[in-house]
Amino acid sequence: MEAATKKSLQIFALKARQGVLTGVYNAKAGHPGGSLSICDVLSYLYNVELHVDPANPHKEDRDRLVLSKGHAAPALYATLALKGFFPVEALKTLRKSDSFLQGHPNMDKVPGVDMSTGSLGQGISTAVGMALGAKLDGEAFHVHAILGDGELQEGQVWEAAMFAGNKGLSNLTAWVDNNNLQIDGTMDEVNAPYPIAEKFKAFNWNTIEIDGHDFDQIDKAMQEAKACTDRPTAIVMKTIKGKGVSFMENKVNWHGSAPNEEQYNEAMAELTAALNELEA
Numbered sequence: 001m002e003a004a005t006k007k008s009l010q011i012f013a014l015k016a017r018q019g020v021l022t023g024v025y026n027a028k029a030g031h032p033g034g035s036l037s038i039c040d041v042l043s044y045l046y047n048v049e050l051h052v053d054p055a056n057p058h059k060e061d062r063d064r065l066v067l068s069k070g071h072a073a074p075a076l077y078a079t080l081a082l083k084g085f086f087p088v089e090a091l092k093t094l095r096k097s098d099s100f101l102q103g104h105p106n107m108d109k110v111p112g113v114d115m116s117t118g119s120l121g122q123g124i125s126t127a128v129g130m131a132l133g134a135k136l137d138g139e140a141f142h143v144h145a146i147l148g149d150g151e152l153q154e155g156q157v158w159e160a161a162m163f164a165g166n167k168g169l170s171n172l173t174a175w176v177d178n179n180n181l182q183i184d185g186t187m188d189e190v191n192a193p194y195p196i197a198e199k200f201k202a203f204n205w206n207t208i209e210i211d212g213h214d215f216d217q218i219d220k221a222m223q224e225a226k227a228c229t230d231r232p233t234a235i236v237m238k239t240i241k242g243k244g245v246s247f248m249e250n251k252v253n254w255h256g257s258a259p260n261e262e263q264y265n266e267a268m269a270e271l272t273a274a275l276n277e278l279e280a
Contacts, residue, residue: 026091026092030258032248036241038072052112065143068122068151142172147176206234
């Protein structure tokens with residue numbers, strides 16, 4: 001990846017992280033940890049890979065993205081706002097009773113959201129259905145799904161994986177956010193789904209393991225996924241929960257807690273400093 005492209009993606013991801021914090025802080029509720037960990041892959045997808053149009057969010061030939069880990073909606077909202085699907089200022093209304101930006105994505109109210117998600121395991125199932133429909137209709141669009149590692153504890157995920165592998169849905173890519181933390185602790189403490197890549201491989205998926213914060217690795221994985229024409233691809237991303245905010249990184253208590261004013265100001269200052277360094 002060219003240095004200029006990588007720099008622009010890093011800048012976008014930092015701004016998306018600021019958007020996550022803005023939303024969660026103003027809502028006084030939400031899920032910052034797992035939202036911050038997927039800002040890099042969202043930056044890459046929406047700036048490099050996805051064929052989408054903010055001016056026409058329902059265009060039939062668009063690529064689809066399903067945020068199966070729907071509680072990470074602040075990251076998707078921040079990304080969509082930065083891409084022009086709706087005003088960035090709307091992020092401050094997150095979870096307000098009269099806002100279209102609720103705690104989980106709603107495809108009927110939020111421009112750019114392709115599937116309403118929240119109940120873990122259901123998002124990847126609908127993504128599989130979208131991919132199958134595209135195959136049957138001869139459509140060329142690609143379907144992406146972002147899953148949490150804790151979400152893999154849901155049996156429905158593996159039913160969907162078995163079906164997708166059996167049908168050879170090469171137009172489907174699953175991105176697993178493997179930050180190793182969920183609401184009640186580490187994966188091992190709760191119910192570890194490891195080894196993740198091997199499990200997907202057993203269901204006839206092409207599997208790739210990467211650093212989910214390295215844009216070169218993300219790009220290489222995407223190219224490998226597109227080159228695989230006979231089966232779906234699962235990209236297992238090693239990530240850091242709370243990425244970009246030092247006091248939130250790898251801290252399980254930030255799974256579903258909002259920062260207070262002091263913490264918000266500290267986090268925004270840290271991200272602003274990183275932005276200023278990149279933009280200098």
